[in-house]
Amino acid sequence: MKNINKIQLGQNGPLVSGLGLGCMRMSSIWGGPTPDEEESIATIKEALDLGINFLNTGDFYGAGHNEMLIGKAIKGRRDDAFISVKFGAIFHNGQWLGMDLRPNSIMNFVNYSLTRLGIETIDLYQPSRMDDSVPVEDIIGTVADLVKEGKIKHIGVSEITAAQLRQANEVHPISALEIGYSLAERQIENELLPAAKELGIAIVAFANTAEGLLTGEMTAPLPDNDYRNHFSRFQNGNLIHNLEKVEVLKHLAITKGVTPTQLAIAWVKAQGNQIMPLVSMSKRSRLAENIEAMEISFTPEEMNTLNTTFAIGAIKGGTYLAR
Numbered sequence: 001m002k003n004i005n006k007i008q009l010g011q012n013g014p015l016v017s018g019l020g021l022g023c024m025r026m027s028s029i030w031g032g033p034t035p036d037e038e039e040s041i042a043t044i045k046e047a048l049d050l051g052i053n054f055l056n057t058g059d060f061y062g063a064g065h066n067e068m069l070i071g072k073a074i075k076g077r078r079d080d081a082f083i084s085v086k087f088g089a090i091f092h093n094g095q096w097l098g099m100d101l102r103p104n105s106i107m108n109f110v111n112y113s114l115t116r117l118g119i120e121t122i123d124l125y126q127p128s129r130m131d132d133s134v135p136v137e138d139i140i141g142t143v144a145d146l147v148k149e150g151k152i153k154h155i156g157v158s159e160i161t162a163a164q165l166r167q168a169n170e171v172h173p174i175s176a177l178e179i180g181y182s183l184a185e186r187q188i189e190n191e192l193l194p195a196a197k198e199l200g201i202a203i204v205a206f207a208n209t210a211e212g213l214l215t216g217e218m219t220a221p222l223p224d225n226d227y228r229n230h231f232s233r234f235q236n237g238n239l240i241h242n243l244e245k246v247e248v249l250k251h252l253a254i255t256k257g258v259t260p261t262q263l264a265i266a267w268v269k270a271q272g273n274q275i276m277p278l279v280s281m282s283k284r285s286r287l288a289e290n291i292e293a294m295e296i297s298f299t300p301e302e303m304n305t306l307n308t309t310f311a312i313g314a315i316k317g318g319t320y321l322a323r
Contacts, residue, residue, distance in 0.1 A: 004051040004294060007276050009124070010175035011200035012153055016082045018269070019294055020054035021047045022206060022280035026069055027062025029091070034062065035282040037069060038240035043284045044073035048080045050291060056178070056204070056278055058086035058128060059113045065066070067116035084204070085205070086112050086128040086158055091305060101127055101134040103142040104124070110151050124176060126156030136167040145171040162195040168262060169199050174268070176202045183249070183267055183310040184210035184233075185319075197274065208280040209264050210254070211319055213242060216250040216260030241316050248309045258296060266296035267306060 006015040006035045026040035044055065055074075057066045067085070074081045087109045090097045108119045114121060125146065127139055130156050146152040147277055157168050158178035168174050177196050185207065196203055211228055220239045228234040233242060246260070279290045298306070 006290065007186060007202060008264055009156075009202045010173060012173075013175040014123070015191070016054045016276075017052045017249065018276055019052055019291065020056055020084075020204060020276050021052050021181070021279040022056045022256065023070060024056075024058065024061050024279045025280045025307070026282045027066040029061060029092070032094075033272065034065065039284070040069055040282050041073045043068065043282060044286065046284050046287060048074075050078065050287060051285075051315045053082045054276065055081050055279075056084045056086075056206075056234060058267075059116075060087075060088065060089045060091050060128070063091065064112065064116050065198055067113055071116055071118040075118065081123075082123045082125070083117065084124040084156065084178075085117075085121065085122050085174075086126055088127045088129070089136060097233050099127075099129065099131045099133065101131065101139050103134075103138060106139070106142045107146070110146055114151065121150060122152050124156045125152040126158050126176070128179065129159035130161075130164050137171050138165050139172075140168045140171040146241065147172070160192075163189040165192065165195050165199070165201070169201070174199070174201050176204050178204040179208060180207040181205035181268055181271075182214060183264060183277070184211045184213055184307060184315040186310070186312045197272070201274075203272070203275040204278050205268050205275055206280070208268050208277050208279060208317075209261055213250060213315075214246060214260055214264040216253065218243065218246070228319075231317065231319040233315065233319050238317040245309055245314060248305065252302060252305065256296070256302075258293070259289065262293035262296060263306075265290060265293035266298070267303075269294060270298060272302070 006020040007018045008015055026035055028034045055070055057070055086099045088099050090100050125143055143155050154175040155172050156176040157174055181188055212218055220243055222229055222234055232238055249260045249263055253263050265277045
């Protein structure tokens with residue numbers, strides 16, 4: 001297996017693996033069962049062995065369970081891991097209650113995260129999204145104070161607007177923007193992606209398969225108990241329409257001898273040297289497939305086919321990722 005290329009976070013930021021490991025699915029977020037912890041820890045360790053050092057978590061993933069899990073996995077090999085932590089979202093009994101981005105709360109959150117992770121400094125710290133309750137400059141200013149204290153090395157942001165990104169970067173240099181980005185979710189190309197490029201901010205792109213739509217494994221209708229039924233993208237005629245688009249991706253995958261999931265990841269990677277696909281998984285068996293996706297290239301004709309088929313607005317309906 002080839003070495004994973006590096007990506008730089010920010011204009012003068014650190015070099016990290018060009019493929020990130022999203023650890024969210026290793027914990028219960030919406031009240032469901034917690035995946036096998038031993039397998040999750042083994043997945044993190046093997047990812048580090050294979051050169052994936054970017055580990056992404058949130059202090060609200062499993063009410064702190066995810067951070068404690070990562071802490072166990074990196075014990076004795078702290079230098080091998082670059083840890084990205086999101087904060088600010090408040091959950092209770094599997095229900096999202098809103099955001100808490102008050103300065104005092106942020107200073108409290110970071111101490112809990114450091115303790116659960118068992119580390120002295122968090123590599124990348126970022127609000128999970130912005131709201132209007134606290135000014136952007138107060139949020140980023142508080143995190144900047146944590147940089148001065150040595151508790152944080154770099155500042156990131158997540159799920160914000162281009163205007164908010166510019167505001168944040170004026171307060172303190174922003175190293176990375178974490179945002180949903182895929183063939184099915186391309187709205188950031190209008191304003192947010194150009195702003196990030198202009199400011200030299202790296203993109204950490206999650207949801208590369210658009211909640212499973214681009215895996216080629218989805219069929220209509222979804223089971224009644226599938227959480228995706230809540231999103232208009234997966235309802236009624238929208239899902240049928242969207243799956244017709246996915247047939248183009250499936251056909252191209254067969255032609256290239258890869259999977260639709262690998263193509264979806266490869267497409268994200270191909271959108272720029274400053275873009276990192278962030279792939280969530282909880283099983284070691286998926287590591288090889290996702291790493292191999294980083295080696296896939298496209299001909300101009302293939303890229304044109306994908307960009308035309310999945311042009312902005314081509315996929316009907318939205319998800320909670322939509323802004």
